[in-house]
Amino acid sequence: MDKQTINEFGIDGFTLMEIAGTRAADFILSEIPNSSHGLFFCGKGNNGGDALVIARLLSQQDYDITVCFLSRRDDLSADAGKNLKLLQKLDVEIEILDWDDFTLNKTEYDFVVDGMLGTGLNSDVRAPYSDAIEWLNKQDIPTFALDVPTGLHADSGRILGTVVQADFTLSFGALKTGFYLNEGFDTAGEVILCELSFPNKYKKPTAYLIDEPWVEANSPSTQTKKHKYDGGVLYIVAGSEGLTGAGILAAKSAWSAGLGAVVLITPKGLLEIYEKQLIQIIKKPVGSRDDMYFKESHVESVLDILQGKPGKLLIGPGLGRQKETIHFTQKILQQFGGDAVIDADALFALSQWENWEKPEEAHWILTPHPGELKGIAKQEVNDDFERFQIASKLAQQEDYTILSKGMPSIVATTKETPYMTGYDTRIFSRAGFGDVLAGKTGAFWLKYEASELACFHALLDGHQKTMESDKPTGQLEPLDII
Numbered sequence: 001m002d003k004q005t006i007n008e009f010g011i012d013g014f015t016l017m018e019i020a021g022t023r024a025a026d027f028i029l030s031e032i033p034n035s036s037h038g039l040f041f042c043g044k045g046n047n048g049g050d051a052l053v054i055a056r057l058l059s060q061q062d063y064d065i066t067v068c069f070l071s072r073r074d075d076l077s078a079d080a081g082k083n084l085k086l087l088q089k090l091d092v093e094i095e096i097l098d099w100d101d102f103t104l105n106k107t108e109y110d111f112v113v114d115g116m117l118g119t120g121l122n123s124d125v126r127a128p129y130s131d132a133i134e135w136l137n138k139q140d141i142p143t144f145a146l147d148v149p150t151g152l153h154a155d156s157g158r159i160l161g162t163v164v165q166a167d168f169t170l171s172f173g174a175l176k177t178g179f180y181l182n183e184g185f186d187t188a189g190e191v192i193l194c195e196l197s198f199p200n201k202y203k204k205p206t207a208y209l210i211d212e213p214w215v216e217a218n219s220p221s222t223q224t225k226k227h228k229y230d231g232g233v234l235y236i237v238a239g240s241e242g243l244t245g246a247g248i249l250a251a252k253s254a255w256s257a258g259l260g261a262v263v264l265i266t267p268k269g270l271l272e273i274y275e276k277q278l279i280q281i282i283k284k285p286v287g288s289r290d291d292m293y294f295k296e297s298h299v300e301s302v303l304d305i306l307q308g309k310p311g312k313l314l315i316g317p318g319l320g321r322q323k324e325t326i327h328f329t330q331k332i333l334q335q336f337g338g339d340a341v342i343d344a345d346a347l348f349a350l351s352q353w354e355n356w357e358k359p360e361e362a363h364w365i366l367t368p369h370p371g372e373l374k375g376i377a378k379q380e381v382n383d384d385f386e387r388f389q390i391a392s393k394l395a396q397q398e399d400y401t402i403l404s405k406g407m408p409s410i411v412a413t414t415k416e417t418p419y420m421t422g423y424d425t426r427i428f429s430r431a432g433f434g435d436v437l438a439g440k441t442g443a444f445w446l447k448y449e450a451s452e453l454a455c456f457h458a459l460l461d462g463h464q465k466t467m468e469s470d471k472p473t474g475q476l477e478p479l480d481i482i
């Protein structure tokens with residue numbers, strides 16, 4: 001975007017730097033009172049240039065300014081060099097130091113601006129930048145990182161050697177995927193977008209954040225039903241002895257999303273448990289009273305039930321990993337040509353199946369956690385950036401939707417640009433939350449029709465309920481967000 005705006009469109013880099021610095025200065029002015037003393041760490045590239053613009057603007061508003069260079073001052077990028085000259089032309093006193101002098105200087109500062117390295121970072125942070133980061137992270141004063149915290153890789157969220165722990169990251173022109181992947185979430189602090197004048201035609205996002213107002217605005221309105229079956233039925237194939245909780249949570253969760261009819265298909269041996277726990281849910285038993293898990297002999301009866309009313313299938317929560325259940329699941333997935341949410345043990349069954357293929361007419365939403373993604377992708381998933389890339393590639397290649405659970409949770413579709421959550425999802429990483437999410441995904445798929453909208457609504461539903469809850473996050477239970 002930078003390059004195209006500068007070279008093709010014709011707004012030069014110096015102008016963009018002035019805009020970036022002005023927007024960032026406005027934000028800092030709103031956070032830090034006048035007469036405060038700010039320390040500006042500057043690298044030799046354009047990130048340092050941004051910091052010099054801010055130093056100049058704040059110096060005109062009654063702030064004390066100290067600028068500290070981490071590299072030789074005669075080696076700055078062209079635009080940073082120009083901004084150093086402007087700073088020196090002012091009629092206020094600005095302290096300008098190099099790192100070696102700085103270490104001898106014991107002044108106290110009220111805030112720090114990190115203009116050391118931005119998107120130009122391409123290897124582990126070297127000294128003296130790394131020394132400055134170590135010093136900075138020990139200071140208990142507000143830290144404003146420009147564009148990205150120095151040391152954080154803007155795309156992957158990986159830390160290259162060491163990283164600035166920022167209170168605020170003032171991101172220029174666009175948010176970076178690295179703020180939400182891997183260590184990014186815990187290092188960037190509060191992220192503020194400072195818009196630059198990039199024309200929209202140059203914007204080619206690598207991801208979208210799952211944004212509540214956008215999702216609401218882009219969801220069709222859902223009409224009230226005349227009959228319980230009008231909205232379609234969610235058939236749930238779940239549960240086995242010892243794992244009936246998963247079936248219960250998924251069914252309750254789907255029901256509470258407002259569906260007219262949820263049908264839980266179960267091995268007959270478990271029926272009694274569900275009768276006691278699930279009052280509103282229709283139960284359809286298959287097999288005999290001794291059956292505590294699904295077997296190949298249940299395939300025909302289950303397919304018959306699925307042919308009953310128009311609807312969608314959720315398969316997987318708590319099925320268990322018995323050989324017979326795996327074969328049962330594989331057969332169902334092979335023969336059921338409708339829409340299916342595939343979760344938990346059904347994903348395991350898929351991963352145990354050489355060269356499986358989705359029936360062409362079927363639409364699938366897969367909801368793997370990182371371990372399950374590795375199983376279905378048949379490759380290592382070493383971190384969240386790889387997870388992001390693998391989920392995107394797989395969804396496009398195989399023509400299905402993937403809700404890749406984790407921090408962040410990622411929704412990848414056959415479209416080029418995937419979506420991701422921008423909030424802390426770690427509170428959901430306790431047993432049961434996945435079952436709730438799967439139930440909601442199935443229910444919202446019936447309600448909103450588009451698979452990605454189903455995933456967004458399911459994720460946001462849980463997020464909203466945790467935000468509204470009075471319970472401390474550590475004590476939240478799956479039932480609280482049903």
Ligand SMILES: NC(=O)C1=CN([C@@H]2O[C@H](COP(=O)(O)OP(=O)(O)OC[C@H]3O[C@@H](n4cnc5c(N)ncnc54)[C@H](O)[C@@H]3O)[C@@H](O)[C@H]2O)[C@@H](O)CC1
Pocket residue numbers: 002003006013016017018020043044045046047048049050077116117118119120121122123124125126129146147148172
């Ligand atoms: N070009 C543009 O349109 C704009 C760029 N902006 C700023 O420019 C930044 C990118 O500027 P640059 O491309 O000059 O890059 P940076 O300022 O991020 O840093 C590049 C310099 O750092 C050195 N470096 C790279 N890795 C290092 C490491 N591991 N240890 C020590 N030094 C290392 C490089 O040798 C290079 O000289 C953005 O992040 C943003 O802050 C803004 O001014 C807005 C406009």
Ligand SMILES: Nc1ncnc2c1ncn2[C@@H]1O[C@H](COP(=O)(O)OP(=O)(O)O)[C@@H](O)[C@H]1O
Pocket residue numbers: 344369405406407409421425426428429430431432433434435436437458459460461462463
């Ligand atoms: N509302 C939500 N927003 C984002 N991610 C969520 C949400 N609900 C659940 N998750 C994801 O689902 C994961 C739980 O699923 P999983 O590990 O399969 O657990 P389970 O044992 O319940 O099957 C969480 O760690 C989180 O990544």
Ligand SMILES: [K+]
Pocket residue numbers: 047114115116117118145146147148149150
């Ligand atoms: K920075």
